[in-house]
Amino acid sequence: MSLLEFYEMFSTNRPDVTIPSLHRVPHAGHFNVFKRSGYCTANPSPYNRRDFYKISLIIGKGVLHYPDQRIEIDGTAMIFNNTTVPYSWETTSEFQSGYFCLFTENFMRQRTEPLKETILARIQESPVFFIDAQQEQFISAIFEKMIAELASDYAYKADMMRNYINLLVHEALKTRPALPELKSTNAASRITSLFFDLLEKQFPIFSSDTVLQLRTANDFAGKLSIHVNHLNHAVKETTGKTTSEHIANRIANEAIALLKHTEWNIAEIGYSLGFEYPANFNTFFKRHTQVAPKAIREHRGENQLRQAM
Known part of the structure; x- marks a missing residue:
């Protein structure tokens, strides 16, 4: 699924959403953030690969379908989807809340480092992170800051979004047992x-x-x-x-x-x-x-x- 296909599908359920101009994506990358309420439907999303990354704060019940996994979520969790693995999300409760942001690889590579050497590479094999009430409050605040900053005219807001993304990843990694530091020259x-x-x-x-x-x-x-x-x-x-x-x-x-x-x-x-x-x-x-x-x-x-x- 391409970014354009995502926005065409997304705007069907959210008429308030305008499909953005994507002509600058190959050069500058793309980032956006939304609230989940009012968007989720009972129909599963298409099972395929996306050409963008997506970080979701899921509040509600649903099932994440991966090639070799079926992960049930009942409560609150963070989901990290990348461009290499196909997936589908299926809601299983009427109540759905939370947030999600999406971004392209070149948006995160503005600092010239390969994406596979960034903190994002550490969470690609483990897509779901279950979180507690305190973390939910903290993560929700980060998403609210994303929404507020994206609407501002601050000249360096793209840098702020990259920092917020890294904060989300670190907060998720804190829920997992500590791993030995990678030894690499x-x-x-x-x-x-x-x-x-x-x-x-x-x-x-x-x-x-x-x-x-x-x-x-x-x-x-x-x-x-x-x-x-x-x-x-x-x-x-x-x-x-x-x-x-x-x-x-x-x-x-x-x-x-x-x-x-x-x-x-x-x-x-x-x-x-x-x-x-x-x-x-x-x-x-x-x-x-x-x-x-x-x-x-x-x-x-x-x-x-x-x-x-």
Whole structure:
């Protein structure tokens, strides 16, 4: 879903919302913030990837659908959605309140650092943060400040919005157990960032005729013109996971999304992900997800049948 598609859908339920001019987005980026009340509907949002980031303060009941997760929310939580993972939100209670803000990657990259090296990168694998009443009050105040500043004519309000976004992320991270600090040198961080950039540029896959080109640590090392041992050391030092683990996890997540949301057969999906033989894809998928691709496809069919009934 593009920004324009979002605003077209959003303004249908909120006639007071004007679709903004988006011609400057490629250069300056985009940011906006809204209250959730009056916008949420009983119909689930479309299940797809967005080309923008979204941070929501959810007050009410609902279900967040992810490729391999179904997360129920009953009360108050923060949700962080990024551009790489498809999702859908389904409200399950009449009462819905809270706020959300959305922004593009280049809005956050005004300070020239890659987004994957910012604080936002730390919350991409954990989209939901449950918060208490005191945090709800504090976070609501941040969103209210966003709304007030966005309406002002302050020349540096974009910088303030970036600071508010970082405050929201830090407040969410405080709800999780402390993690060991990442040990990384500037060189290791730079190499790791280049690796992730190459990895993510391959996704999403839009055609079954497209074949994944970079599938192994050696493939990425060759593309980056460095020795594979150097790449493996940098990625492991920076993230705590091996290069191969990151590649496999990303391929597995893409496979789940394709099984759930395309009509391609399993052989076509495996081929597009670089597996020449279906048996090899089945073995890989079962090793990383504990289920067979056929089980994901059959479960999707059961869900569609229930919805039709």
